[in-house]
Amino acid sequence: xxxxxxxxxxxxxxxxxxxxxxxxxxxxxxxxxxxxxxxxxxxxxxxxxxxxxxxxxxxxxxxxxxxxxxxxxxxxxxxxxxxxxxxxxxxxxxxxxxxxxxxxxxxxxxxxxxxxxxxxxxxxxxxxxxxxxxxxxxxxxxxxxxxxxxxxxxxxxxxxxxxxxxxxxxxxxxxxxxxxxxxxxxxxxxxxxxxxxxxxxxxxxxxxxxxxxxxxxxxxxxxxxxxxxxxxxxxxxxxxxxxxxxxxxxxxxxxxxxxxxxxxxxxxxxxxxx
Amino acid sequence: xxxxxxxxxxxxxxxxxxxxxxxxxxxxxxxxxxxxxxxxxxxxxxxxxxxxxxxxxxxxxxxxxxx
Ligand SMILES: Cc1ncc(C[n+]2csc(CCOP(=O)(O)OP(=O)(O)O)c2C)c(N)n1
Ligand code: SF4
Ligand code: SF4
Ligand code: SF4
Ligand SMILES: [Mg+2]
Numbered sequence: 001x002x003x004x005x006x007x008x009x010x011x012x013x014x015x016x017x018x019x020x021x022x023x024x025x026x027x028x029x030x031x032x033x034x035x036x037x038x039x040x041x042x043x044x045x046x047x048x049x050x051x052x053x054x055x056x057x058x059x060x061x062x063x064x065x066x067x068x069x070x071x072x073x074x075x076x077x078x079x080x081x082x083x084x085x086x087x088x089x090x091x092x093x094x095x096x097x098x099x100x101x102x103x104x105x106x107x108x109x110x111x112x113x114x115x116x117x118x119x120x121x122x123x124x125x126x127x128x129x130x131x132x133x134x135x136x137x138x139x140x141x142x143x144x145x146x147x148x149x150x151x152x153x154x155x156x157x158x159x160x161x162x163x164x165x166x167x168x169x170x171x172x173x174x175x176x177x178x179x180x181x182x183x184x185x186x187x188x189x190x191x192x193x194x195x196x197x198x199x200x201x202x203x204x205x206x207x208x209x210x211x212x213x214x215x216x217x218x219x220x221x222x223x224x225x226x227x228x229x230x231x232x233x234x235x236x237x238x239x240x241x242x243x244x245x246x247x248x249x250x251x252x253x254x255x256x257x258x259x260x261x262x263x264x265x266x267x268x269x270x271x272x273x274x
Numbered sequence: 275x276x277x278x279x280x281x282x283x284x285x286x287x288x289x290x291x292x293x294x295x296x297x298x299x300x301x302x303x304x305x306x307x308x309x310x311x312x313x314x315x316x317x318x319x320x321x322x323x324x325x326x327x328x329x330x331x332x333x334x335x336x337x338x339x340x341x
Contacts, residue, residue: 001280002335015285016329022289026328178325204289217294220326 009033009043011063019054022216024175024201028122029058031178031199032091035185046089049078051103053095054129054203055122072103075110078117079258086259089189092119096137097127100156104136107158111165111194115258118188118195121158124203132206143210158198163251168193170251174200176223177247187249193257200227200245277319278335279311286331292323301332 188195202219230248
């Protein structure tokens with residue numbers, strides 16, 4: 001068998017990973033390392049930071065300098081790393097609960113500051129690790145242990161949230177669209193500023209089983225049939241949108257990166273004296 | 275056979291994603307609940323199985339044409 005480049009980025013002795021059969025997290029983890037390879041990042045200068053959740057366990061399988069932090073706090077840890085050593089490429093792995101519930105404030109303020117991070121949100125629409133409680137991204141009418149009759153809370157669109165809060169790059173893809181997902185992440189890595197990529201993933205165990213989609217392949221077929229490329233989405237009449245959702249790059253903008261702004265302050269404060 | 279398929283069965287969790295997305299019905303879940311190759315000659319080396327396997331348990335190499 002020919003060597004696979006993605007395999008060199010995994011901690012081989014820790015595989016197979018702990019995720020359930022058919023869990024989409026493994027697919028997104030591979031897309032991240034493929035994007036790292038695509039952007040030719042130096043592994044010794046690349047740090048993976050994750051919060052808490054099934055998705056956040058990815059950092060334990062990735063052969064980089066990695067940091068598995070506290071629930072909702074991956075972005076603050078990553079901000080500290082980037083400011084302490086701006087040469088580093090910092091990639092954040094988070095979940096829909098981690099990023100938009102307990103970590104919601106860190107998320108919007110990370111975007112507002114525009115620190116040069118690449119944040120990949122694994123959106124499985126549920127708290128997977130703790131057994132299936134509804135998250136702020138659980139769609140209306142979908143079931144969770146905390147919403148046995150279906151959720152009535154309106155979900156966040158994390159991409160809209162990131163854009164409104166000031167992110168420099170906002171994109172979405174799915175575990176079905178592996179190559180597209182890799183491109184979306186690579187685009188985020190390339191951008192100097194706060195990049196946000198939502199990866200729609202299947203959680204057959206905590207979400208699928210409660211919502212008549214226990215089969216992981218069926219969940220991926222749902223992604224195939226409902227994800228619409230942005231250009232086509234923009235032309236799609238509202239009454240035809242139904243369960244469909246857009247994927248692609250939604251927003252890109254050049255803002256002053258936080259570290260650079262901060263360096264100017266340091267220079268000013270030192271008054272030119274060394 | 276256009277390809278050689280390799281399985282790392284110790285990683286396979288039998289999720290069936292590769293089976294569902296294979297356009298040529300090359301793969302099936304065996305009695306032990308793992309992926310097995312049942313129709314190797316039909317494989318067109320499209321790589322769909324490897325692309326979406328969440329456990330990095332299946333690999334497809336295109337066969338090099340002998341000159
Ligand atoms: C401070 C704190 N509160 C609550 C928890 C319990 N907890 C662990 S993971 C999790 C939710 C994870 O959901 P998500 O971020 O969507 O990740 P997933 O497991 O779905 O990938 C919660 C509430 C915790 N570990 N720490
Ligand atoms: S509970 Fe869901 S998210 Fe967690 S490992 Fe299982 S399938 Fe994946
Ligand atoms: S997709 Fe991978 S883990 Fe799932 S059955 Fe096929 S080889 Fe096994
Ligand atoms: S390469 Fe394509 S045809 Fe061959 S086994 Fe995989 S999915 Fe099936
Ligand atoms: Mg989740």
